[in-house]
Amino acid sequence: MANPFGDLGLAAGYAASRPALHPLIVDRLRAWREGSPVGLAVDVGCGAGLSSRPLTSLASQVVGFDPAESMVRVARRTVPGVGFVAAAGEAMPFADASVDLLTAAGSLNYASDLDATLREAARVLAPGGVLAVYDFSPGRSFADSDALDRWFEAFLARYPFPASQARPLSPAILRDVATGFTVERGEPFELPLPHALDFHIAYMLTETSVRDAVRRGTPLEDVRAWVTETLTPVFGSTTRDVVFRGYLATLIPRRH
Numbered sequence: 001m002a003n004p005f006g007d008l009g010l011a012a013g014y015a016a017s018r019p020a021l022h023p024l025i026v027d028r029l030r031a032w033r034e035g036s037p038v039g040l041a042v043d044v045g046c047g048a049g050l051s052s053r054p055l056t057s058l059a060s061q062v063v064g065f066d067p068a069e070s071m072v073r074v075a076r077r078t079v080p081g082v083g084f085v086a087a088a089g090e091a092m093p094f095a096d097a098s099v100d101l102l103t104a105a106g107s108l109n110y111a112s113d114l115d116a117t118l119r120e121a122a123r124v125l126a127p128g129g130v131l132a133v134y135d136f137s138p139g140r141s142f143a144d145s146d147a148l149d150r151w152f153e154a155f156l157a158r159y160p161f162p163a164s165q166a167r168p169l170s171p172a173i174l175r176d177v178a179t180g181f182t183v184e185r186g187e188p189f190e191l192p193l194p195h196a197l198d199f200h201i202a203y204m205l206t207e208t209s210v211r212d213a214v215r216r217g218t219p220l221e222d223v224r225a226w227v228t229e230t231l232t233p234v235f236g237s238t239t240r241d242v243v244f245r246g247y248l249a250t251l252i253p254r255r256h
C-alpha cells in the first residue's frame, strides 16, 4: 500500500472506496492471539485510520500515530473511539513497556530508519506484547479467472505507479531485518472480497497510480471514463470476488 492521498478533500470518498480488508486481517490476528486480552493497542503509521478502526474490537484503548499531520487530521475526523497523534515510528510517544499490541499495516516499509523504529517497538511493548506487521497488494485478480489480472496490467501500463521509496517486507525479510525480535508466526494470505463494478471503479480511482497521473495533469474524469469503459465488460453486471494477497506476521521482542 502506498500513501494514497495528500489532500484532505479526498479523504471522505477515499475511506468509502477502499475495500474493508483491515477488519478481516485483525480478525485473523485475534484468532492467532486466541482472544488474549489487549489493554492498549497502538497502530504505527495509521494513515487515515483504516488500520486503527478495527483494533477497537479487540483492545480497550486504541491509539494511532503517523508522521503525516494531514493524515492524522483525517483520521481524527473519520474514526471515532481512537486517539490519534502525529509522530514517527523512530520516536514513539509511549512509555517503556506500556503497549500490549503494536500493529503496522503497510507502514514499516516507509520508516526512514527501520532499525530505530524496531528498537522503539521493542522498548514500548509490555511483557507479553506483540508487534503485528501486515500488508497487502491491490486487488487485481478474480477468484475464478485471469480477466481482472489482464485488465490491471493495462491499467498499470496507462497509469504506472510512481517510483517508491518503500522497502519490500515479508515474513522472511522480517526474520532477517528485525534482529531484536523473533517472528512468532508469519503467513501469506489470499482474501476474497465481493466487489460490484461501481465499487471497484471507485476503488481503482483511489490507487496511487491514478493520484500520480492526476498530479501530472490528467483530469480525474478522463481516468474515470477509461476505467469505467474498460472495466465494465470485465465485470459484467454481477458482483465478483476480488482476491487480495498479502501477509500477516507477529513478532515478539527478544528480551536480554
Ligand SMILES: C[S@@+](CC[C@H](N)C(=O)[O-])C[C@H]1O[C@@H](n2cnc3c(N)ncnc32)[C@H](O)[C@@H]1O
Pocket (backbone or CB within 6 Å): 001, 002, 003, 004, 044, 045, 046, 047, 048, 049, 050, 051, 065, 066, 067, 068, 071, 087, 088, 089, 090, 104, 105, 106, 107, 108, 110, 111, 112, 113
Ligand atoms: C501505505 S500507508 C498505510 C496507512 C494505514 N496503516 C493503512 O493501512 O491504511 C503508510 C503510512 O506510513 C506512514 N509512515 C511513513 N513514515 C513513517 C514512519 N517513519 N513511522 C511511522 N509511519 C510512517 C505514512 O505517513 C503513511 O500514512
